[in-house]
Amino acid sequence: MKKFAVKAGGAALALAAAGVLLAGFAAVVSLRQLPPVDALREYRPDVPLRIFTSDNVQIGEFGSEHREFIAFDKMPRQMTQALLAAEDDQFYEHDGIDIPGMFRAALANLGKGYSQGASTITMQVARNFYLSREKTLARKWYEILLAWQIDRTLSKDRILELYMNQVYLGEHAYGFGSAAHAYFGKPLDGLSLAETAMLAGLPKAPSTMNPVVNFARAKRRQEYVLGRMLALGMISQDQYRDARSAQLDIAPDNAGQFAGHAEYVAELARQLARDRFGDEAYTRGLNVYTTVSSVRQTMAYDAVRRGLEGYGKRHRLASPAGAPQAALVSLDGDTGAIEAMVGGADFDTNRFNHATQALRQPGSTFKPFIYAAALEHGVSPGTLINDAPLDNNSRWQPSNDDGRFLGAVTVRQALAESRNLPAIRTLQAIGIPYAVEFASRFGFSTKRLPRFLPLALGTGTTSPLRLASAYAVFANQGHRVEPYLISRITDSEGHVLFAADNATEPPRVISERNAFVMDSLLRSVVDDGTGAGVRRYLHREDVAGKTGTTNDSVDGWFAGYAGNVVTVAWMGYDDNHSLGAHEFGATTALPIWASYMEGRMAGTPVAERAAPSGVVRSSGDWTYAEYADGRQGIASLGFPAPLPAPAQDAAATPVASEAVGLPGQPAAPAASRDDRASL
Numbered sequence: 001m002k003k004f005a006v007k008a009g010g011a012a013l014a015l016a017a018a019g020v021l022l023a024g025f026a027a028v029v030s031l032r033q034l035p036p037v038d039a040l041r042e043y044r045p046d047v048p049l050r051i052f053t054s055d056n057v058q059i060g061e062f063g064s065e066h067r068e069f070i071a072f073d074k075m076p077r078q079m080t081q082a083l084l085a086a087e088d089d090q091f092y093e094h095d096g097i098d099i100p101g102m103f104r105a106a107l108a109n110l111g112k113g114y115s116q117g118a119s120t121i122t123m124q125v126a127r128n129f130y131l132s133r134e135k136t137l138a139r140k141w142y143e144i145l146l147a148w149q150i151d152r153t154l155s156k157d158r159i160l161e162l163y164m165n166q167v168y169l170g171e172h173a174y175g176f177g178s179a180a181h182a183y184f185g186k187p188l189d190g191l192s193l194a195e196t197a198m199l200a201g202l203p204k205a206p207s208t209m210n211p212v213v214n215f216a217r218a219k220r221r222q223e224y225v226l227g228r229m230l231a232l233g234m235i236s237q238d239q240y241r242d243a244r245s246a247q248l249d250i251a252p253d254n255a256g257q258f259a260g261h262a263e264y265v266a267e268l269a270r271q272l273a274r275d276r277f278g279d280e281a282y283t284r285g286l287n288v289y290t291t292v293s294s295v296r297q298t299m300a301y302d303a304v305r306r307g308l309e310g311y312g313k314r315h316r317l318a319s320p321a322g323a324p325q326a327a328l329v330s331l332d333g334d335t336g337a338i339e340a341m342v343g344g345a346d347f348d349t350n351r352f353n354h355a356t357q358a359l360r361q362p363g364s365t366f367k368p369f370i371y372a373a374a375l376e377h378g379v380s381p382g383t384l385i386n387d388a389p390l391d392n393n394s395r396w397q398p399s400n401d402d403g404r405f406l407g408a409v410t411v412r413q414a415l416a417e418s419r420n421l422p423a424i425r426t427l428q429a430i431g432i433p434y435a436v437e438f439a440s441r442f443g444f445s446t447k448r449l450p451r452f453l454p455l456a457l458g459t460g461t462t463s464p465l466r467l468a469s470a471y472a473v474f475a476n477q478g479h480r481v482e483p484y485l486i487s488r489i490t491d492s493e494g495h496v497l498f499a500a501d502n503a504t505e506p507p508r509v510i511s512e513r514n515a516f517v518m519d520s521l522l523r524s525v526v527d528d529g530t531g532a533g534v535r536r537y538l539h540r541e542d543v544a545g546k547t548g549t550t551n552d553s554v555d556g557w558f559a560g561y562a563g564n565v566v567t568v569a570w571m572g573y574d575d576n577h578s579l580g581a582h583e584f585g586a587t588t589a590l591p592i593w594a595s596y597m598e599g600r601m602a603g604t605p606v607a608e609r610a611a612p613s614g615v616v617r618s619s620g621d622w623t624y625a626e627y628a629d630g631r632q633g634i635a636s637l638g639f640p641a642p643l644p645a646p647a648q649d650a651a652a653t654p655v656a657s658e659a660v661g662l663p664g665q666p667a668a669p670a671a672s673r674d675d676r677a678s679l
Contacts, residue, residue: 060266285492386638416529
């Protein structure tokens with residue numbers, strides 16, 4: 001028996017030695033087949049593009065995965081402790097493999113054909129980066145070898161950094177930074193101990209044990225994590241008790257819903273970022289900071305919503321499906337920075353941005369640019385114009401909206417009451433080529449300005465954003481500003497990759513005195529004319545603007561400003577059918593404009609505007625000094641009379657004479673679309 005025992009023991013030792021040798025040989029062979037792990041030194045996970053307002057409120061995220069990369073030295077210590085307590089409390093002690101734990105797991109899983117337990121954090125990194133999810137002994141073997149290799153190659157902190165930013169935690173969230181927003185709606189460093197422990201419990205079963213899918217299971221897992229932290233001396237008994245009983249408010253953010261109703265802003269910012277950085281914009285962790293204020297954006301959204309609801313009630317619309325579209329854009333008239341933008345009635349059902357892409361006829365909102373050009377030809381606010389039918393033999397016989405003709409009216413009255421015939425006669429007097437060139441100084445495309453008399457009534461096409469930029473010239477005393485949406489773009493570490501240039505003074509395109517006189521005329525529209533409805537909302541002296549309605553009430557507009565805040569509102573149908581026989585810019589767009597501006601200008605001081613040099617009062621109204629007392633200026637229009645040359649300070653550029661279209665020619669299309677993302 002003794003000899004047999006000795007022989008049996010020797011055989012066992014021999015078998016064990018052979019097993020060790022065989023395992024060693026297999027390890028050597030397998031190591032040669034392993035992928036290199038050096039790439040993990042520089043690895044950065046794909047981080048989505050994020051869009052923010054000027055006051056740092058996130059309004060959009062674009063990328064295949066919800067992820068926020070957080071460097072290890074910025075990772076909250078409490079989060080790291082909770083994770084180690086839940087997943088691998090011996091992480092800093094072992095060599096990537098927990099051998100005692102593996103033996104325990106092997107015994108527990110004996111007879112199952114594979115061993116799935118005892119995965120260290122390092123082994124999970126190996127699995128997440130290099131291996132499939134299949135449950136086989138072969139995969140487990142490679143997982144062990146890779147973990148050992150990773151532990152030899154990378155520091156412990158780097159391994160933890162990789163894991164905490166790469167691990168899937170449910171609800172489309174990858175990494176703990178993203179999960180903090182997904183489940184609690186706040187950054188990782190703002191979580192309580194109770195919230196941190198709940199996140200630490202997610203890696204075990206992120207899809208079935210998260211608080212959105214099954215709060216009870218997630219709560220039990222959280223309590224387990226807290227118990228482990230207490231047992232390991234990471235927290236005190238009081239902290240454990242308070243965290244375990246703390247109420248948890250789950251605020252899932254996984255659906256991509258963001259505050260502020262700024263979907264059109266976020267989408268345009270996304271397009272602009274992609275134009276600059278290509279498809280890498282979606283993976284580099286770029287942060288795009290827009291010029292839009294979250295508070296003002298909410299005001300704009302509410303104003304558009306109320307305007308559409310009012311229209312729906314007037315027309316007894318059964319559902320939003322039959323409602324028109326509407327848009328609002330507001331910008332800083334001194335810089336061009338967009339403060340608020342709503343591109344349509346509902347982004348989810350129509351993503352076309354009517355504020356930037358829709359090219360619509362501006363109607364009477366274009367008349368101020370005809371009169372501004374006429375100021376340089378001797379016309380003044382007191383100039384009399386004949387409001388009477390055109391004396392021609394053409395088929396085109398325009399009328400005024402009220403069907404009446406008033407005879408002699410001043411320029412001020414003609415613009416305030418939006419009389420059509422005076423605007424047409426003014427265009428006849430200054431010439432269409434000059435009017436087109438002059439309008440181009442405000443940013444209007446000459447290709448979209450028809451060369452015939454209906455131009456005076458706004459039969460060209462433009463977008464609400466371009467119209468706002470044009471009105472800014474009157475607001476800022478003669479300078480043309482280019483609208484812009486993005487103030488800066490940073491990478492994931494905060495380095496500035498792009499910043500808007502606000503140092504360069506915008507070019508002057510009309511004289512200061514021209515802008516001053518036009519401002520005076522546009523104030524009369526609000527005080528005594530078609531824009532008087534604004535006074536129900538705003539009682540300021542610095543408000544100016546103009547209504548606009550196109551043929552058959554296809555488009556309703558209001559464009560104007562208060563101080564340096566320039567805003568344009570529009571309403572219309574995409575298929576260009578009428579808003580209704582009794583709908584005008586004053587009933588559709590003006591309430592939207594005024595509602596927004598009422599909130600926007602609250603608490604803002606009234607802007608004082610002193611008369612510049614070269615402008616005097618004559619016969620009770622403003623005029624250029626050289627036109628005062630009837631010298632050189634035009635006293636009346638509608639009668640044959642030669643026109644003086646434009647004033648020297650008008651900064652006019654000579655243009656070649658071109659043929660004037662016949663009045664009977666068809667007008668430009670009521671609407672068209674421009675799908676480019678550029679502003």
